[in-house]
Amino acid sequence: MPGISEIALAGAPIAGGALLGMAAGNLKGPDIQALIVKDMDLLARIPEDQVQRRAELQRIINLRIDDLIAAVHRNRELRELAASYEGNWRDIVVFVCAVLFTVVWWNVDHARTNWLLLFIVLIVLSVMAGVYAARGIVRGVRSFLHSRHRAAHGQ
Structure with missing residues (x-):
């Protein structure tokens, strides 16, 4: 059944992104x-x-x-800024992975039957993840600057 194999192959970039997102939470320094x-x-x-x-x-x-x-x-x-981040740090990881997999998918043979569909899905996912990541970063920076302003004025 070539249909199932194509679906599995088309889902590989998304599954790889999910695995990378899970692995990102387990990295530790020395x-x-x-x-x-x-x-x-x-x-x-x-x-x-x-x-x-x-x-x-x-x-x-x-x-x-x-x-x-x-x-x-x-x-x-940096820790204060990270603590003030009101979004989810995984939003940023999902955004980066979505963009990377979109770039990878662009280099796949365009003659494949599911190429355009997955490419559109990856672009939509990249845009949505970028919006969520940017929203969380903006909220975090505002909160950080507000707390620094209150600390500077003794409030």
Whole structure:
């Protein structure tokens, strides 16, 4: 049945976008604090007579601690902005995925029977996701600016 296979193939970009959206929520960065603890444990195990190694490892530990402190200060406003976002962050992920899959679908053979239909669906999905993402971003920025204004005027 070529009809079912074409439907399955046409739905592949949408299914891939859904999977990418689910995976985006599970990404985590490195645990800097755990690395610092491991480095401190290693430092305690290095013999006292290896002064140069101990000094270099201590320097690395100090750099990681400084980076951790700087990251907290740098990201405070970003966290405030993210907390004030009243939309769903997945709106942005869906928008990006819809645009990417539209671009991918554009490069598929245009002679396919379902090419135009899925291309139109992807454009509509991209526009709708873009509207929701933009609306949430605008609300978040307004809320962030309003809270900063109140904080600056002591209210």
